[in-house]
Amino acid sequence: MVDGSSRTLPAASYFDAAVYDRERRSIFAAEWLWFACESELETPGSYVAREYAGWRLMVVRAPDGQLRGFHNVCRHRAGPLVDDGAGSCANLVCRYHGWSYAFDGQLRSARDFGVEFDHDEYALLGIRVEMWRGQVFVNLDAGAPSLLEDLRDFFEEAAGFSVESMQLVRLAHHDLACNWKTYADNYLEGYHIPMMHPMLNRMYDAKRYDVVLGDRYCRHSAPARNGGDVNGRWLYRWPNLALNIYGDSMNVEVIVPTGPRTCRVLYVHLFLSLDDPDIDQVIRFSDEVMEEDRAMVEVVQRNLECGAYTDGLLSPKHEHAVAQFQDLVRRSSGETI
Ligand code: FES
Ligand SMILES: [Fe+2]
Known part of the structure; x- marks a missing residue:
């Protein structure tokens, strides 16, 4: 040395x-990660999805005005809810077999599944979304300190x-x-x-x-x-x-x-x-x-x-x-x- x-x-x-x-x-999966500019997510239904170190993530503007973040991975057989990139969607419907989710991640309907089951157990997996002055960050760790505290x-x-x-x-x-x-x-x-x-x-x-x-x-x-x-x-x-x-x-x-x-x-x-x-x-x-x-x-x-x-x-x-x-x-x- x-x-x-x-x-x-x-x-x-x-x-x-x-x-x-x-x-x-x-x-x-532990740190706050820059994800998008808030201006990309202005209107209800607008989303940004990207793969981040292999994690398939999305942030969407819900109709109640809140930003919500999820793994872009359907709970049925891992199909995607949205394509990578920025866009807009009227509903969160899986592109594989059409399961549909509410903007809070709850499973609304499992299209033509053939049997009833407890939808509460199959909500989308959420991630944290927080803002700093027009910039959107995500964190996969539910126990991490808040964005403003950590940075x-x-x-x-x-x-x-x-x-x-x-x-x-x-x-x-x-x-x-x-x-x-x-x-x-x-x-x-x-x-x-x-x-x-x-x-x-x-x-x-x-x-x-x-x-x-x-x-x-x-x-x-x-x-x-x-x-x-x-x-x-x-x-x-x-x-x-x-x-x-x-x-x-x-x-x-x-x-x-x-x-x-x-x-x-x-x-x-x-x-x-x-x-x-x-x-x-x-x-x-x-x-x-x-x-x-x-x-x-x-x-x-x-x-x-x-x-x-x-x-x-x-x-x-x-x-x-x-x-x-x-x-x-x-x-x-x-x-x-
Ligand atoms: S994988 Fe999403 S509906 Fe089948
Ligand atoms: Fe350089």
Whole structure:
């Protein structure tokens, strides 16, 4: 060990199927997860469904105005209630054999089943849904603390910004051939910026890139090279949520595991005004940075899997947020640090 540095996670944790299965349960079935913008769920019957680390989840706006969350899995023989994506439905009817459920999840009718049974025992399986300033989060753990309590310090970082006034402009996704932690590790340090991001490097002084750690989150900053103020916060909250907030725009980046060797990055762009003349340029620039990162993380993934590398070192100067993230990964699996 080199003084002051820490060791990385072992290479196998980036592709081993048993590790992935453990993380599905110990992290993604235990933590608050960003799920949607509330503006996607305005009218009664509107829904968002997505697969999240193998969990098949949906959130729907019930006719009483409440948001409700369920596993998108019918209690008959595991058919889906809705297709993945955003949409609207008049009823919750399973697409396989047509069992229908009320918007509170109660089984209303088991179409032409041939025998009576107790419907109460076959309600949809619920998940928790809570809101923060127009952003919808879910949690599969009924015993978890509330969203606002659990993410309090992280949310306080955004206190001075008009988060709820930001309007959804684009929700893109990028499918990457790497483990979700390969992408998160990369996101959590500015060490690679001078090597990988020429444009970003021209805008910000990467030598003075600074990362401050908080309770399961970190705040990144770097001074602009032109001396101008950077009126914004670049934040990352364990396990998989990045939030970049400025005076007039914000983006939410969410790393969704899709398998031991793949992930999907959801990229949500929100702007204070839909007439903002910078919209196209901001989106183009973030796509460019994403492609620069993709080129590296997909090769890193293959190198992690190649058999030559077992583990490595994290710089205390540049990679302390990576170390914090990896400590939380270890802790989630019950390892003492
Ligand atoms: S699986 Fe849903 S009705 Fe059969
Ligand atoms: Fe990067």
